[in-house]
Amino acid sequence: MFRRVLVANRGEVAARVVRTCRRMGIEPVVLASEPDARAAWLQGPEAPEVALLEGAAPRDTYLDMDKVIAAARAHRCAALHPGWGFLAENALFAARCASEGVRFIGPSPAAMRRLGNKIASRRTMKAGGVPVLPGSEGVVGLAEARAIAEEAGWPVLLKARSGGGGRGMRRVWREEELAEAFAQATAESEACFGDGGLFVEKFVEAGRHIEFQVMGDQHGNIHVLGERECSVQRRHQKLIEESPSPAVTDGVRAEMVAAIRRACLAAGYFNAGTVEMLQDERGRLWFLEMNNRLQVEHPVTEMVTGLDLVELQLRAAAMERIDLEVRPQGHAIECRINAEDPEQDFRPAPGRVHRLRFPSGEGVRVETYLTEGDSIPPQYDSMIAKLIVHAPDRAAAIAKMEAALAETAVEGVPTTIGLHRRVLADERFRAGNYDTRLLSMMGI
């Protein structure tokens, strides 16, 4: 196993990876930008070794490949855990780590290219027998978009090739609207990304977001560790995740697990990954994209499987065999606590935390780096903690989460705790009968 590992991330992500490293007897070294270096968890004799990055903005710190690789080398780390976000899905970064003698804890750059790229990953998944949302295999012109839409069925979604954050995206409900929407989306993506290339994809109006956890070693073992339901979203941001999904039957699950295994094996995938899928009104699952990294919501899977996914990542990166017999048990729910102001349209609200209280007890897990008195820097993500509960069944899990939220107190900054209590109380959620529109239906 590695002696020292650079945790190339910050905050809650870094704290999570550090915990597993220490349990495994690995010395963690944590990257910290100038504002982050002041965090309480990085002070004192118990704190992990810190690799300080000059600067504050992400692109000068956690996204600066030269600085991150130099830090790994200067702190004598054999391997680097990218966490999630920042450089975690950057194939170039993974390739540069390899050529500079730092093991990247994640899939190979080639696999990242095969599965991280939208077009290539659709092809790979299709070849493995994973159903792929009907749509174009690449950038299309207007005529081609029309033909594909006719075949896939209206409505369709136009998406910018270089897009993100909803820019250059248009829903088209019927044929007559296509030409105008196409022109608008082209112009918008041209203006925003300097690239007007568009895809077309079937639009699922009332869909559920369901994802499958993948974990593989470098000896040809691929495990698909069940699914997570992530349909409680606010503007494409996940808020609550659970496993198993109330909407996936055993038969569908077995079918998907087998197909995803085949596709990942064919692509030479190893380490952690997540296959994101969309479930349509008729219960069919469609491949959306694959994330070549660990996800924020991975603890949900850990709670039902009893595994430590970070440990498996480290072992797979160290060439160990990952042999698993997994039987998921019970039900797990995660709530993301964000420093956001519900009064001001959930605008991120950095600031100082005066008082902090988290729940505890059996089947209750808290992921955070925060300590009372800490300041939340304005440069980064607004998520400050995750609460995860595990119980024998879904109803018990919801009850446990409600109790856990009641025990939680964050003073000094507004948070999403109240929002979570409202969702948990909602009848549709309690019945397990909801899709990605739930929050807008609740008027949030």
Next chain:
Amino acid sequence: MAHVPLRPIGRPLVDVGLSPENAQQIAQKDAALEAKLGEVRAGWGADAAARVHEKGKLTTWERIALLCDPGAPFLPLNSLVNWGRSFRGSKRLAPGAGVVTGIGTVAGRNAVIIANDNTVASGSWWPLSPEKIERAQQLALRLRAPVIYLVDCSGLFLPEQALSFPGRTGAGHIFRMNSLLAASGVPQIAGVFGDCIAGGGYMPIISDRVYMTESAYMVIAGAALIKGAKSLKLTSLDIGGPEVHVHQSGCADERVPDDPTAIAMIRREVERLPTSAAPFYRGGTEPAPPRFDPEELSSIVPADHRMAYDMREVIARLVDDSLFHEVMADRGQEMITGIARIGGLYVGVIANNVLPTDHPDEPGRMRAGGILYREGIAKISAFSRACNEDGTPILWLQDIAGFDIGVEAEAQGLLGYGSSLIYTNSTNTVPMVTVLLRKASGAGYYAMAGMPYEPVVQLSTPLTRLAVMEGRTLAIAAFNTKLDDDFEIASPDPAERAKIRAAMEETAARIESDMDPVAAAARMDTDEVVPLAGLRGYLVGLTETIWQTPRHSRNPRIWSVHDLEVLTRNTGRAAAAAGVKAARVVEQADLAEGEVAVCVSTDGTFWRRASPRDPVLVEEGADVAESTTIGLVEVMKTFTPLKAGRAGRVVRFLVGDGAAVQAGTAVAVVG
């Protein structure tokens, strides 16, 4: 240094791309090239192919397609040999000299494939066919790559035998190469598919394995020359078919029913060879495409050979992940040297920097790029030697107008510096690949490992201009006695002036047509003409072939390149010198409030228009942006755009069109 710190280079096309017209011009040239290659590939056309099929045989290209792994590219070499050349005794031309050679991937190994084109005069050997075959054999010998012969050859094309039989590289030299390959332990496998008369018969025999199909025969002389053959109804197949050579003479190993079976047997034989060592030499990394698409090269390299561009943007579009470790970046800046990976394998890159660079000794003065000056020559000499010692293959990217000339150059001893470089490249044993991106002029072409210095392969592009010098310069040299100090015609007599002018123009035009890369390829002065966008594919195939066989190479810990780098590491003084950049916009005392002078940074000639017939780039009084080109500075036929440097209005030009300028000369006032 064990881990080579490769750094991202290159910028997106939106920031560095040329006008769409440039890409269109290059696309036209590519299309013209593609049409010619298509013609060569068609051989003598559908009728000839039909005759081959009637005999139950496959055409040469069909055989190659079956032989190579599905999806793997076959990289043809010397396709355009004999292009446009006619021969006595034949009404038809000899496309590709009647033979196809190149690199193909067979059962995961890169092999040199040599296949007679049975649709061109039944695979006869024409003038230059032997040389083309020998060139491919030479490549195999240098890289120790297995050779596969697909033999279907009716012997020499006899009417022109004087051009292909007796000489040093005449047909017999092919068999010497067969022998040298065998003596060096390079595997050779032959399939005999049809007529193999005389030379065609000798070519396969030295191979380690020889397969014969039922329609194949090998004879020293065919039935036509055997006395009494007619009355005995003896055919060549009777005299030298598999019946004889497999079962009696032992000149072939195995008899197979048909072409596809022979190909399958050859593939099985290749499978028994050692697997490629390339994955080992990749050292845990994987091949990766450049981050910037090689297709973009047609928007990076100006079609007009006089216009400058950023060579680093070219490198960014050729190497893996667009990562480059530049070595000695602050020395001899007119040259770029560094290490990159292509197909996951290390390559030393030596390229001309076509942009103007700082003069090493005179702060503030700049010099034109694309020229070999003293420091640049010393730098690439040392780098080339270091790569040779390290076993790192060298990729030369030429866009070179030549050596610096003049009083200073001679006094510095550029002849000596150049000779050091020539000695280095002549004695290098490491495989070198040379790409003539655009200009390949004079001794610069030689010094940067041009064809006479035996790179394993030399590639040209449709933009390549290969000649001792540009046509106009050559005309000046040829008519020197008739010209004055400014290279103007000296004679006052109008009639004589017109005569000399016409003669000079004719000379210039002839050189211009000689410089056509297709003409060079037809003479075998370059191995293949490849579209800019196709270069990456060739380089990947060549690099993989170079590293396929275990070879002399050092790991980066013990690289000479590393020592070189440490010794030339930027000292404080060099850093300070590099910091003194010529101020492009200088405040001057006689300017009105808010006005600045735009100065040139190199010695050269200032032009306000792109060509004599074009309108001026910017009128006096016109509004300009910071990046507006207000004029061009010409040095040795290379034009560098002069930008306004700040937004404003052009108040006046201070010098006229065609004025000689020195570094620092103010040419315009912007207010």
